[in-house]
Amino acid sequence: xxxxxxxxxxxxxxxxxxxxxxxxxxxxxxxxxxxxxxxxxxxxxxxxxxxxxxxxxxxxxxxxxxxxxxxxxxxxxxxxxxxxxxxxxxxxxxxxxxxxxxxxxxxxxxxxxxxxxxxxxxxxxxxxxxxxxxxxxxxxxxxxxxxxxxxxxxxxxxxxxxxxxxxxxxxxxxxxxxxxxxxxxxxxxxxxxxxxxxxxxxxxxxxxxxxxxxxxxxxxxxxxxxxxxxxxxxxxxxxxxxxxxxxxxxxxxxxxxxxxxxxxxxxxxxxxxxxxxxxxxxxxxxxxxxxxxxxxxxxxxxxxxxxxxxxxxxxxxxxxxx
Numbered sequence: 001x002x003x004x005x006x007x008x009x010x011x012x013x014x015x016x017x018x019x020x021x022x023x024x025x026x027x028x029x030x031x032x033x034x035x036x037x038x039x040x041x042x043x044x045x046x047x048x049x050x051x052x053x054x055x056x057x058x059x060x061x062x063x064x065x066x067x068x069x070x071x072x073x074x075x076x077x078x079x080x081x082x083x084x085x086x087x088x089x090x091x092x093x094x095x096x097x098x099x100x101x102x103x104x105x106x107x108x109x110x111x112x113x114x115x116x117x118x119x120x121x122x123x124x125x126x127x128x129x130x131x132x133x134x135x136x137x138x139x140x141x142x143x144x145x146x147x148x149x150x151x152x153x154x155x156x157x158x159x160x161x162x163x164x165x166x167x168x169x170x171x172x173x174x175x176x177x178x179x180x181x182x183x184x185x186x187x188x189x190x191x192x193x194x195x196x197x198x199x200x201x202x203x204x205x206x207x208x209x210x211x212x213x214x215x216x217x218x219x220x221x222x223x224x225x226x227x228x229x230x231x232x233x234x235x236x237x238x239x240x241x242x243x244x245x246x247x248x249x250x251x252x253x254x255x256x257x258x259x260x261x262x263x264x265x266x267x268x269x270x271x272x273x274x275x276x277x278x279x280x281x282x283x284x285x286x287x288x289x290x291x292x293x294x295x296x297x298x299x300x301x302x303x304x305x306x307x308x309x310x311x312x313x314x315x316x317x318x319x320x321x322x
Contacts (some may be wrong), residue, residue, distance in 0.1 A: 011120045012049055012057060013111060016064045020042060022077040028069065037061060067111065075109045083128055088136060091129040098122045130154065135161045146173040187211050203230035258299030261316075269320040272298050273313050276306045287317050 011110035019040040027036045040061060044051045051057040064295045068074050082101055091097045098121050106113045112121070133152055136174045142165070150173065160170055187206065194205045199222045213227055231243075264272070279292045286307045293303040305312050 011116070012044075012051075012060065013064070013114075013117060014120060015044055015047060015049055016040070016061050017074060017076040017079070020064060020068050021074040021080075021256060023074075032177065033065070037065065064111070067109065071108060075105075075111065078105055078108065079112075083124065086125075088129070088132040091125055091132065094122055094125045094129055097129075099123050099228070101125065123287055126186075128277065129160070130162075143173055144170075146170060147177065150174065150177065183211075184219065187215055191219060198232050199226045200233060203227055204234055207231070207234065233271065258297070258301070261299075261301045264299060264302075266320040266322070269302075269316060272302050273317050273320075276302060280306065280310070 023036055030196065041051045041058070042098060044061075049057065051061060064075070082105060086097065086101075090100075098118060101121060102112050102118065109312065111117065133149060133154065137148045139145075140148060142163075145163055146159060146165065146169070149163070154162075156167075156170060159165070160167055190206060190209050191202065194202045197205075202220050203216055203222060203226055206220060207227075207230060212226075214223065216227060217224065275296050275298055276293065279289055279296070283289055283292070289307055290303055293306070302313075302316075303318070
């Protein structure tokens, strides 16, 4: 009989140990022992192992049974117990976990120290690691569960199958992760520009470039207090910048308005009033008057009088003429 797909994955030693685990105490005592062996041979043959046609395989079965009788329990019981006791932390490195497991069980079960068994145990440990990862993932919100398996380099098709999600959902989370990676690369470049600067200067630079606080803490390696201090400093700087801008605007406005009424000399007063009268003969529209007066550099105070109380211009002119 040809091997089945299941047999291709399951080695003979493992298949034998599974069968021995199923045996009851009464099946391996006295004459029942040989009957038990023949029963197992038939079952293994049906699974494609062809034990009955191979003297070597028959001996492997008998030796495994002798070891079981010697120890007083099946190898598979100890093996299953050891696998069940593994935590996710234990199997983060499957190769190290396999070495530890073989070291622990090998003192009792020399069979497990064989090179061919090691590869099979690594595969089982890796499967255990995947099961534990999936279990942990399923305890998390959907996006976080997908992220966990992606970060642990679980194959995409396995993630879709184990978490029962769509390929589109997996692609969506992958896109988010790529976006975050791109942002981290951007922040890394921003930090290069302020290398050697104080924490406050680094934080200011990142805040100015719209970097999220969580990422600032992570990549600039600062605590939340440094961000608060930088924000306060930036607020003070903004207030000072605003004060200077307002001061500059007021100065500019004052310069544009020209001198105050009392600061205008008599000769300049007469000259400005003459110009205003010429403009008012040209137009009676206030907006146009103001525009033309501004173009002629006539002081704002005289323009205001011209559009609000033009008769007062005569008084000012007489005062200027003495």
